[in-house]
Amino acid sequence: MKPRTGVDRSITQKWRPATQAIRGGTWRSDFGETSEALFLTSGFSYESADEVAARFRGEAEGFTYSRQTNPTVSMFEERMALLEGAEVARATGTGMAAMATALLCQLRAGDHVVAARALFGSCRWLVDTLLPQYGIETTIVDGRDNEAWAKARKPNTKVFFLETPANPTLDIVDLRAVSDLAHEIGAKVVVDNVFATPVLQKPMELGADIVCYSATKHIDGQGRVLGGVILCDKKFDDEHLYAYFRHTGQIMSAFNAWVLLKGLETLDMRVRRMCENAAKVADFLAGRVPTLLYPGRRDFPQHALAMQQMAAGGTILSFHLESERQAFDLLNALELIDISNNIGDSRSLATHPATTTHKAVAPEIQRELGITPGMIRLSVGLEDPQDVIEDLDRALKILTL
Numbered sequence: 001m002k003p004r005t006g007v008d009r010s011i012t013q014k015w016r017p018a019t020q021a022i023r024g025g026t027w028r029s030d031f032g033e034t035s036e037a038l039f040l041t042s043g044f045s046y047e048s049a050d051e052v053a054a055r056f057r058g059e060a061e062g063f064t065y066s067r068q069t070n071p072t073v074s075m076f077e078e079r080m081a082l083l084e085g086a087e088v089a090r091a092t093g094t095g096m097a098a099m100a101t102a103l104l105c106q107l108r109a110g111d112h113v114v115a116a117r118a119l120f121g122s123c124r125w126l127v128d129t130l131l132p133q134y135g136i137e138t139t140i141v142d143g144r145d146n147e148a149w150a151k152a153r154k155p156n157t158k159v160f161f162l163e164t165p166a167n168p169t170l171d172i173v174d175l176r177a178v179s180d181l182a183h184e185i186g187a188k189v190v191v192d193n194v195f196a197t198p199v200l201q202k203p204m205e206l207g208a209d210i211v212c213y214s215a216t217k218h219i220d221g222q223g224r225v226l227g228g229v230i231l232c233d234k235k236f237d238d239e240h241l242y243a244y245f246r247h248t249g250q251i252m253s254a255f256n257a258w259v260l261l262k263g264l265e266t267l268d269m270r271v272r273r274m275c276e277n278a279a280k281v282a283d284f285l286a287g288r289v290p291t292l293l294y295p296g297r298r299d300f301p302q303h304a305l306a307m308q309q310m311a312a313g314g315t316i317l318s319f320h321l322e323s324e325r326q327a328f329d330l331l332n333a334l335e336l337i338d339i340s341n342n343i344g345d346s347r348s349l350a351t352h353p354a355t356t357t358h359k360a361v362a363p364e365i366q367r368e369l370g371i372t373p374g375m376i377r378l379s380v381g382l383e384d385p386q387d388v389i390e391d392l393d394r395a396l397k398i399l400t401l
């Protein structure tokens with residue numbers, strides 16, 4: 001595995017993100033391949049018994065087993081670490097594996113977690129159901145309310161867990177203020193940064209300790225594979241993450257890492273174009289639907305904070321129609337936009353959160369979160385935005401007939 005071209009951080013850290021996303025982390029084998037190689041191997045063989053013993057002692061560099069590290073997965077991890085500005089990245093099989101691992105690796109029975117109420121449905125399940133099963137106490141707060149975070153703190157609070165913008169309400173959490181509140185009591189801040197992507201928002205620069213992604217979303221961005229990433233500093237990896245990650249078998253498959261490396265090469269370009277398209281679609285919808293939520297528009301309640309934290313308004317918008325029937329009729333009338341519960345894809349995708357992504361969230365909690373029966377979430381893709389607008393226009397006209 002030499003020469004290495006993209007792993008000397010004294011060089012790669014100076015590159016700008018679009019360059020890091022293409023070249024960061026690249027290791028070339030002796031063949032000098034241009035594209036990253038796919039090392040579809042579970043294990044490794046060694047020149048001598050002494051060599052393998054040294055690797056197991058941690059005294060020699062090299063791979064031992066693909067449950068710990070794999071060359072293709074390592075390339076993806078290094079590229080993600082560079083993009084995020086983190087010391088360490090660990091790639092997991094899915095986004096939920098990343099979220100669950102980031103929490104469980106550091107929590108013990110008797111600890112307390114404060115979490116924002118607006119979280120991805122499965123993340124809410126972790127907080128509401130799984131953590132309490134292990135004797136970990138949880139408090140849910142309105143993530144937009146800094147005072148609520150402050151008040152929820154207890155002597156045993158170990159983690160603040162949040163998502164910003166949140167799915168599907170696009171609630172924004174003040175990363176700097178909330179991180180400061182956590183650090184005052186020595187708690188760690190875990191951020192699900194899926195909606196913003198590393199292109200638009202760097203939670204660690206605002207104080208977050210651990211950042212997690214579902215790579216299934218914008219990082220792949222073409223609807224092919226599942227994946228996740230946990231980013232943190234070396235100390236957290238040494239003390240909490242690595243042992244849990246390796247012994248519970250969380251690692252991403254080499255094949256998926258290879259697909260995701262290709263996804264990263266175009267991430268910057270795709271996300272920026274999707275944001276431009278989303279802004280155009282939002283401007284069209286603003287006059288046509290009763291309530292529109294898009295962080296990039298001035299009429300979004302937390303627009304100023306969103307623009308402080310994010311480089312653009314994002315690729316996702318939500319709007320409320322009057323009823324579930326209206327929402328279903330609109331979805332069923334679409335010709336171009338797919339009905340799908342995914343986001344961050346090159347195809348524009350529309351979903352009805354109340355009956356899909358947030359189905360597991362109790363109706364009263366849905367109401368509290370602002371997920372109405374008439375709500376639709378739209379992830380704007382890379383098609384010509386005019387075609388997306390015309391599709392919505394036609395479907396909305398059918399509703400008002």
Ligand SMILES: *Cc1c(COP(=O)(O)O)cnc(C)c1O
Nearest residue numbers: 094095096120167194214216227
């Ligand atoms: C999709 C998603 C997840 C879970 O990721 P998977 O790859 O589906 O496991 C977590 N958080 C957010 C915000 C998501 O959109």
